[in-house]
Amino acid sequence: MIPLGWYLIFAAALFAVGLFTALTRKNAIGILIGVEMMLNAVIVNLLAFWHYWVQQAGVPQLDGLTFAAIVFVVAAAETSVGLALIISAYRRLHTAVANDMDLLKG
Amino acid sequence: MNALQIIFLVVAAVTLASAGFVAGARRTMHAALWLVLTLLGVAILLATLQAGFFAVVQVLVYIGAIAILILFAVMLTRGLTEEQGAVHHRWWWLAALAAGGVFAVALVILNRWPGFQVLLEELPREAEAMTDWGLALVDPMRYLIPFEVASVLLLAAMVAAIYLAMSRPGGQS
Numbered sequence: 001m002i003p004l005g006w007y008l009i010f011a012a013a014l015f016a017v018g019l020f021t022a023l024t025r026k027n028a029i030g031i032l033i034g035v036e037m038m039l040n041a042v043i044v045n046l047l048a049f050w051h052y053w054v055q056q057a058g059v060p061q062l063d064g065l066t067f068a069a070i071v072f073v074v075a076a077a078e079t080s081v082g083l084a085l086i087i088s089a090y091r092r093l094h095t096a097v098a099n100d101m102d103l104l105k106g
Numbered sequence: 107m108n109a110l111q112i113i114f115l116v117v118a119a120v121t122l123a124s125a126g127f128v129a130g131a132r133r134t135m136h137a138a139l140w141l142v143l144t145l146l147g148v149a150i151l152l153a154t155l156q157a158g159f160f161a162v163v164q165v166l167v168y169i170g171a172i173a174i175l176i177l178f179a180v181m182l183t184r185g186l187t188e189e190q191g192a193v194h195h196r197w198w199w200l201a202a203l204a205a206g207g208v209f210a211v212a213l214v215i216l217n218r219w220p221g222f223q224v225l226l227e228e229l230p231r232e233a234e235a236m237t238d239w240g241l242a243l244v245d246p247m248r249y250l251i252p253f254e255v256a257s258v259l260l261l262a263a264m265v266a267a268i269y270l271a272m273s274r275p276g277g278q279s
Contacts, residue, residue: 002114002154005222009213010118010151014144016209017125023201024194027134029179033141036172037125040148043164047157051226060235062242066249068160072167073256077263079172083179084270091273096134096183099195 007048015041028086028098032079039075043068114154121147134180142173156229159236 015038022034050064090096093103124143131137149164216222242248 001108001225001227002111003222004224004226005216006111006114006118007151007155007226008216008222010122012209012212012216013122014125014148015212016205017122017129019208020201020205021129021137023204024129024198025134025137026195029176029183030134030137033128033134033137033176036141036168036176037128037144040145040164040168043160044148044151044155047152047155047160048226050157051155051229052221052224054229055224055227060232060238062235062239062249065157065159065234065239066243066252068157069163070252070256072160072163073260076167076172077259079175080267081263081270083175084267086179087182088270090183 004048004052007044011041011044011048014038014044026097026099028089028096028101029083031098032082032086035082036075036079039071039078043071046071110154114151117147117150117154121151135177138173138176138180141176142169145169145173155226156234158234 018034018037018041020034021037022031025031025034046064046068050061050068053064054061086096089101093101095101121144124140124147127140128137128144131140145164145168149161149169152164153161243253244250
């Protein structure tokens with residue numbers, strides 16, 4: 001019996017905090033943490049609308065579940081490659097601060 | 107106001123507070139630990155949405171894998187520069203303005219939608235049709251292509267992560 005709007009407000013707030021984190025953190029890992037929070041807000045939104053749509057249609061719906069699963073997969077792939085990049089850059093430049101990673105060449 | 111709404115409000119408040127601590131933590135390690143609490147709160151909210159499968163996947167994938175990966179990466183990259191100076195750059199108020207703007211615009215747009223006030227009712231047990239979904243994922247007429255693309259994406263990400271993080275003998279990295 002929770003209004004749909006509460007989930008949407010919560011997801012918007014979590015997205016805004018994640019956006020702020022991703023934009024302001026100096027550490028590259030901090031930026032990735034912000035991106036994770038934004039992706040989580042998106043997943044909450046997707047599943048809230050999935051619930052709403054099942055309720056409106058009256059029969060089980062699978063599109064929203066598939067969409068949410070794809071977002072999970074993309075988040076996992078993005079984090080693993082992002083952290084590998086940061087570790088690789090750290091090994092060459094000895095810094096994890098995004099502002100100091102200014103070399104395109106290794 | 108019933109029990110479910112109180113649970114939602116408490117969990118949402120804790121989640122947003124810990125998200126705020128993620129944004130404000132002085133050390134990246136602390137931010138990563140607060141992130142775990144945020145992810146757990148989101149998992150509980152997914153459970154209140156009756157998406158039980160995704161609540162479990164959230165705990166397994168986000169807390170079990172991604173948060174641990176982030177913690178390891180923080181421990182592997184502790185530079186001398188990390189603990190000194192500001193963790194946020196000096197244009198942080200501009201970012202706060204942008205984030206607040208996104209939030210305000212989202213609220214305004216959502217408020218104009220009539221479905222905003224709809225109460226989410228309890229779904230019947232078979233609403234989260236896991237067996238149907240599993241069959242639909244391997245059905246060529248339904249979600250086989252997205253499913254295969256996701257598999258290939260995961261494989262490519264795994265190969266890329268191993269290749270990038272591998273230290274080559276003899277080379278500089």
